[in-house]
Amino acid sequence: RLGIKGASISTVLSQIVGLLWVVRLFCVKSNKVHFQRKYFKFNFQLSRKIMKLGTPPFILNLCTASITIALINRMGFYGGDFGVGAYGIVSRIYMLFSMMIIGLSIGMQPIIGYNFGASLTERVDKAMNTGVTIAFAFMFSVFLLCEIAADPIIRLFSNEIALKDIAIAGLRVCAWTFPVMSMQTTITNFFQSIGKPKTCIILSFIRQIVFLIPLIFLLPEIFGLGLDGVWLSIPLADLIACILTVAVYMRYKRQQELTIKMI
Numbered sequence: 145r146l147g148i149k150g151a152s153i154s155t156v157l158s159q160i161v162g163l164l165w166v167v168r169l170f171c172v173k174s175n176k177v178h179f180q181r182k183y184f185k186f187n188f189q190l191s192r193k194i195m196k197l198g199t200p201p202f203i204l205n206l207c208t209a210s211i212t213i214a215l216i217n218r219m220g221f222y223g224g225d226f227g228v229g230a231y232g233i234v235s236r237i238y239m240l241f242s243m244m245i246i247g248l249s250i251g252m253q254p255i256i257g258y259n260f261g262a263s264l265t266e267r268v269d270k271a272m273n274t275g276v277t278i279a280f281a282f283m284f285s286v287f288l289l290c291e292i293a294a295d296p297i298i299r300l301f302s303n304e305i306a307l308k309d310i311a312i313a314g315l316r317v318c319a320w321t322f323p324v325m326s327m328q329t330t331i332t333n334f335f336q337s338i339g340k341p342k343t344c345i346i347l348s349f350i351r352q353i354v355f356l357i358p359l360i361f362l363l364p365e366i367f368g369l370g371l372d373g374v375w376l377s378i379p380l381a382d383l384i385a386c387i388l389t390v391a392v393y394m395r396y397k398r399q400q401e402l403t404i405k406m407i
Contacts, residue, residue, distance in 0.1 A: 207352035351385030
């Protein structure tokens with residue numbers, strides 16, 4: 145009966161348990177990858193590469209935190225406490241499914257990276273096409289589910305009528321972002337897989353900061369859409385970012401084809 149304090153404690157405990165589990169795996173000498181004292185030496189070049197490839201997800205998480213602050217601010221301004229509560233519900237649903245696509249993208253990275261390093265272009269393309277197809281098909285199914293069953297999904301979180309109505313409307317609008325977000329996320333992670341962190345950083349930054357934050361403030365106030373404008377800014381920003389990301393990817397593919405022909 146600890147209430148919200150219990151939720152906080154359980155969050156910390158789950159992190160500790162997860163850490164101990166992972167550390168235990170790396171301490172078992174029978175595993176192919178395990179801790180060895182002789183490798184605990186600072187290597188500047190290796191650390192530089194690790195930091196370089198780790199920067200895109202770091203910036204993405206930083207941008208996500210900034211976006212969350214801006215969205216909560218606008219939700220509270222136009223929808224009050226119920227607006228903030230509705231965003232909390234919708235964002236949890238959004239995060240649940242988006243994490244699956246992020247997991248898929250991370251799973252693709254070693255496959256694409258290995259084959260790219262071995263100059264096996266056809267296998268890189270096959271892995272990329274398979275990943276995008278799976279991601280899009282899955283998220284399109286999620287989009288349909290959210291549109292058809294928005295009410296029962298929201299009722300899993302709350303039966304408060306005022307809160308439920310705002311959350312249902314928000315979920316149905318934000319559901320449109322799932323199919324395009326699947327492509328944008330997968331392609332963005334592709335550039336990280338082939339050692340192009342700058343492109344990955346720019347594409348992540350553009351979606352979160354360049355498009356979404358301005359739309360959060362422009363649509364509700366300039367176009368007078370109020371709370372609906374805040375909800376609409378999310379899929380609209382994803383759509384614009386997806387179009388730009390696909391264009392960058394197609395440009396990369398054309399350059400790659402020209403290079404192969406020249407060789």
